[in-house]
Amino acid sequence: MTTILEAKxxxxxxxxxxxxxxxxxxxxxxxxxxxxxxxxxxxTTLLQALSYxxxxxxxxxxxxxxxxxxxxxxxxxxxxxxxxxxEPLLFxxxxxxxxxxxxxxxxxxxxxxxxxxxxxxxxxxxAHLGERSAKTLSGGEAQRTSLARAFALSPxxxxxxxxxxxxxxxxxxxxxxxxxxxxxxxxTTTIMATHDRNxxxxxxxxxxxxxxGRIAQIDRPSIVMNRPVDEFVAHFVGTETILEGAxxxxxxxxxxxxxxxxxxxxxxxxxxxxxxxxxxxxxxVTLAIPDGxxxxxxxxxxxxxxxRIIPLGLVHRVEIACGFPLVAxxxxxxxxxxxxxxxxEVAASVKATAIHVIxxxxx
Amino acid sequence: xDIILEGIRQAFILxxxxxxxxxxxxxxxxxxxxxxxxxxxxxxxxxxxxVALTQFPGRRIVVSxxxxxxxxxxxxxxxxxxxxxxxxxxxxxxxxxYTPSAMIIAQAVIATPIVMGISLAAIxxxxxxxxxxILALGATxxxxxxxxxxxxKLALLxxxxxxxxxxxxxxxxxxxxxxxxxxxxxxxxxxTVMETSRGNFDIAIALSIILxxxxxxxxxxxxxxxxxxxxx
Amino acid sequence: MKFKKNMFLTGIALATAxxxxxxxxxxxxxxxxxxxxxxxTTTSTQDTGLLDVLIPIFEKKTGYFVKTIAVxxxxxxxMGAKGEADILLVHSPAAEKKFMADGNGxxxxxVMHNDFIIVGPPADPAGIRGMKKATEAFKKIxxxxxIFMSRGDRSGTHVKEIDIWKAGGVKYEGEKWYQQTGLxxxxxxxxxxxxxxxxxxxxxxxxxxxxxxGLDILVEGDGILLNIYHVIEVNPKKWPKAxxxxxxxxxxxxxxxxxxxxxxxxxxxxxxxxxxxxxxxKKEEALxx
Numbered sequence: 001m002t003t004i005l006e007a008k009x010x011x012x013x014x015x016x017x018x019x020x021x022x023x024x025x026x027x028x029x030x031x032x033x034x035x036x037x038x039x040x041x042x043x044t045t046l047l048q049a050l051s052y053x054x055x056x057x058x059x060x061x062x063x064x065x066x067x068x069x070x071x072x073x074x075x076x077x078x079x080x081x082x083x084x085x086x087e088p089l090l091f092x093x094x095x096x097x098x099x100x101x102x103x104x105x106x107x108x109x110x111x112x113x114x115x116x117x118x119x120x121x122x123x124x125x126x127a128h129l130g131e132r133s134a135k136t137l138s139g140g141e142a143q144r145t146s147l148a149r150a151f152a153l154s155p156x157x158x159x160x161x162x163x164x165x166x167x168x169x170x171x172x173x174x175x176x177x178x179x180x181x182x183x184x185x186x187x188t189t190t191i192m193a194t195h196d197r198n199x200x201x202x203x204x205x206x207x208x209x210x211x212x213g214r215i216a217q218i219d220r221p222s223i224v225m226n227r228p229v230d231e232f233v234a235h236f237v238g239t240e241t242i243l244e245g246a247x248x249x250x251x252x253x254x255x256x257x258x259x260x261x262x263x264x265x266x267x268x269x270x271x272x273x274x275x276x277x278x279x280x281x282x283x284x285v286t287l288a289i290p291d292g293x294x295x296x297x298x299x300x301x302x303x304x305x306x307x308r309i310i311p312l313g314l315v316h317r318v319e320i321a322c323g324f325p326l327v328a329x330x331x332x333x334x335x336x337x338x339x340x341x342x343x344x345e346v347a348a349s350v351k352a353t354a355i356h357v358i359x360x361x362x363x
Numbered sequence: 364x365d366i367i368l369e370g371i372r373q374a375f376i377l378x379x380x381x382x383x384x385x386x387x388x389x390x391x392x393x394x395x396x397x398x399x400x401x402x403x404x405x406x407x408x409x410x411x412x413x414v415a416l417t418q419f420p421g422r423r424i425v426v427s428x429x430x431x432x433x434x435x436x437x438x439x440x441x442x443x444x445x446x447x448x449x450x451x452x453x454x455x456x457x458x459x460x461y462t463p464s465a466m467i468i469a470q471a472v473i474a475t476p477i478v479m480g481i482s483l484a485a486i487x488x489x490x491x492x493x494x495x496x497i498l499a500l501g502a503t504x505x506x507x508x509x510x511x512x513x514x515x516k517l518a519l520l521x522x523x524x525x526x527x528x529x530x531x532x533x534x535x536x537x538x539x540x541x542x543x544x545x546x547x548x549x550x551x552x553x554x555t556v557m558e559t560s561r562g563n564f565d566i567a568i569a570l571s572i573i574l575x576x577x578x579x580x581x582x583x584x585x586x587x588x589x590x591x592x593x594x595x
Numbered sequence: 596m597k598f599k600k601n602m603f604l605t606g607i608a609l610a611t612a613x614x615x616x617x618x619x620x621x622x623x624x625x626x627x628x629x630x631x632x633x634x635x636t637t638t639s640t641q642d643t644g645l646l647d648v649l650i651p652i653f654e655k656k657t658g659y660f661v662k663t664i665a666v667x668x669x670x671x672x673x674m675g676a677k678g679e680a681d682i683l684l685v686h687s688p689a690a691e692k693k694f695m696a697d698g699n700g701x702x703x704x705x706v707m708h709n710d711f712i713i714v715g716p717p718a719d720p721a722g723i724r725g726m727k728k729a730t731e732a733f734k735k736i737x738x739x740x741x742i743f744m745s746r747g748d749r750s751g752t753h754v755k756e757i758d759i760w761k762a763g764g765v766k767y768e769g770e771k772w773y774q775q776t777g778l779x780x781x782x783x784x785x786x787x788x789x790x791x792x793x794x795x796x797x798x799x800x801x802x803x804x805x806x807x808x809g810l811d812i813l814v815e816g817d818g819i820l821l822n823i824y825h826v827i828e829v830n831p832k833k834w835p836k837a838x839x840x841x842x843x844x845x846x847x848x849x850x851x852x853x854x855x856x857x858x859x860x861x862x863x864x865x866x867x868x869x870x871x872x873x874x875x876x877k878k879e880e881a882l883x884x
Contacts, residue, residue: 083499102500461662542664560779561642
């Protein structure tokens with residue numbers, strides 16, 4: 001595991017406000033790191049500072065151990081990387097000339113560059129558009145051209161700034177699939193800013209969740225999703241049920257957390273009396289009809305009444321009042337099977353292993 | 364009405380019999396205004412681009428000054444250039460008042476803010492992120508500026524047209540700093556004014572028609588280029 | 596990249612073109628400046644075409660290059676007073692005398708005269724046709740309330756017109772029948788013809804425009820209507836940068852026998868009568884003033 005790019009005490013201050021504050025960030029060669037977070041969290045600003053497209057206000061960026069600026073010229077540094085933006089930002093010329101433009105700017109024109117460009121057009125399935133004017137392309141074609149232009153440079157680090165945000169879902173799906181394939185082939189170190197956590201989950205080796213210019217958590221996707229470090233991350237990665245509680249008793253493997261009078265069993269460690277936040281992902285909640293016959297292996301089964309059912313496409317979001325508010329995602333099929341509707345009584349179960357607690361200390 | 368028809372007839376006679384004086388005046392007009400436009404392109408495009416791409420205190424003031432300059436009345440420019448170039452004025456030692464150079468200077472002063480303002484707007488109206496994209500592709504600062512200029516070329520062509528159109532058709536400054544000297548500083552517009560005051564309305568109309576014709580032809584060529592560049 | 600190279604080539608081509616053109620101009624001028632004579636004169640001498648005939652002869656003879664700046668009399672005198680002209684050819688005697696008195700010029704020589712005429716619509720609503728005294732005719736126009744079109748531009752013609760009003764003791768400023776164009780002679784005549792009003796014009800411009808106008812000469816020949824041209828050499832002591840020898844050469848040329856002969860016949864072929872009358876060597880008094 002080689003660190004290719006590193007940020008130390010990186011700060012970006014604009015108009016008196018601190019937009020990015022990253023004390024330490026190391027990018028490992030070959031990995032795909034996603035920066036997720038709400039609008040204004042500093043994802044784009046961090047990308048621009050890391051890539052030196054806009055100079056950070058303080059701190060250092062190191063490329064393969066050399067500090068950009070004093071040890072390593074900004075232009076030379078920039079020529080190891082490239083960026084693809086949400087807008088394709090193509091030049092007013094043919095698709096082919098666009099793909100070859102970066103190589104020419106880097107002084108690598110000629111026959112070789114034309115071969116490279118042709119290979120990239122092929123790779124992104126736009127070889128037939130080579131002589132078309134870039135202005136006539138559809139959104140998807142334009143973004144493919146933009147990606148081909150980036151990959152033609154064989155960047156050591158590829159920055160992607162919300163590259164799919166402006167595309168319609170089918171186009172987005174097909175481009176994400178292509179990019180996934182190309183990243184697997186080329187093993188290009190990639191840093192991608194996105195606010196779509198599904199994209200991040202699909203493409204990333206690590207995910208960093210940003211809030212207010214800081215990285216709140218950076219880890220493997222499964223950990224960020226299931227073991228968020230705080231309520232903000234929990235909320236942002238899709239934990240629908242976030243409850244404040246206190247540890248009532250413990251045993252060797254589990255905690256019993258009291259939340260508004262209900263007791264929730266969680267696998268984990270803690271001290272009696274300690275304040276904790278309980279996180280339950282909606283896809284980990286199963287529903288059943290509470291007639292006593294439907295047994296579940298879950299230790300945590302709560303009886304309650306359905307408040308609202310909101311269709312979300314593949315699943316329905318079901319809000320249950322069972323002493324505390326609980327949210328479950330239920331497939332349309334399961335919902336019909338159980339013939340659940342708003343106001344019905346229901347038994348909701350969660351496995352103790354599928355619940356995450358954030359320890360807050362005290363007690 | 365007769366006088367206009369007679370003027371049109373006269374224009375064609377003058378033009379197609381290659382009347383030496385008329386051809387001379389026409390060619391000289393193109394030369395003076397063309398040179399002034401070229402100078403204004405260099406100054407206007409470079410300053411316009413720099414102002415468009417940089418942030419500095421007082422930038423708004425500079426931009427509004429440029430925009431005001433786009434509407435500089437030619438006679439005002441003529442007056443000030445004349446005063447500066449007077450023998451006993453600050454640049455009298457150049458001894459260029461009542462010469463083509465003085466006309467080029469005055470016309471360049473008129474055209475430069477026009478080209479500058481349009482260039483400024485043209486570069487500014489490119490997506491802001493385009494600059495970052497160009498840098499991200501590995502461009503040097505100079506390469507970035509050249510690519511931006513190229514991306515704004517349609518609007519910049521409009522700047523050329525506006526600048527040239529502004530100076531070839533102005534008369535106030537040319538007559539003041541050039542003096543309308545026969546065979547030396549007489550251009551189409553000053554000749555038109557003189558022939559009008561001489562009462563030679565037919566020749567005046569003929570000269571105006573030649574002026575319109577050339578202004579049209581040059582804009583036609585530029586428009587053709589612009590439209591050809593436009594994606595279908 | 597390809598388009599980058601194009602930009603550079605275009606840039607270089609533009610720069611070269613600009614340098615070549617500018618170079619061409621300076622080369623053409625380089626031979627001229629020290630020999631250039633700036634002649635400040637009134638639009639009437641240019642508009643009649645007299646200078647177009649005389650100047651090429653002068654230039655051929657002396658090698659000087661004349662820059663004729665045709666402006667109003669007022670501006671021509673101001674240019675002389677500032678040392679921005681080398682020689683004046685003007686026709687505002689009163690202002691000229693002051694100019695000389697102020698030490699702005701060294702020599703003032705009589706060259707020629709033409710005359711002013713009072714023109715108006717053939718119908719002549721004020722009934723001035725054939726009157727002998729210009730002042731009386733002006734009084735009658737004012738009395739009838741017919742519109743009088745003035746140039747109002749401080750030109751020699753305008754100054755002359757004011758002299759006539761004053762000589763006749765007529766109040767004209769702000770009167771409803773008194774209108775000003777602020778334009779040159781030719782345009783003022785055109786406006787006058789369009790609106791069928793009276794105006795004061797120099798004979799040369801009137802003759803040149805006659806065919807398109809439909810205005811008649813109603814009063815002519817009065818002494819006050821004479822328009823007398825002098826050449827004035829600018830004082831070299833006051834303005835050392837002025838081209839004094841060039842100015843003097845032009846003044847000498849204007850009063851020479853050959854030039855005076857040309858003036859005598861100029862315009863006869865085109866208008867049937869001369870536009871100017873050569874007066875070199877005469878005294879002003881001899882003209883009946």
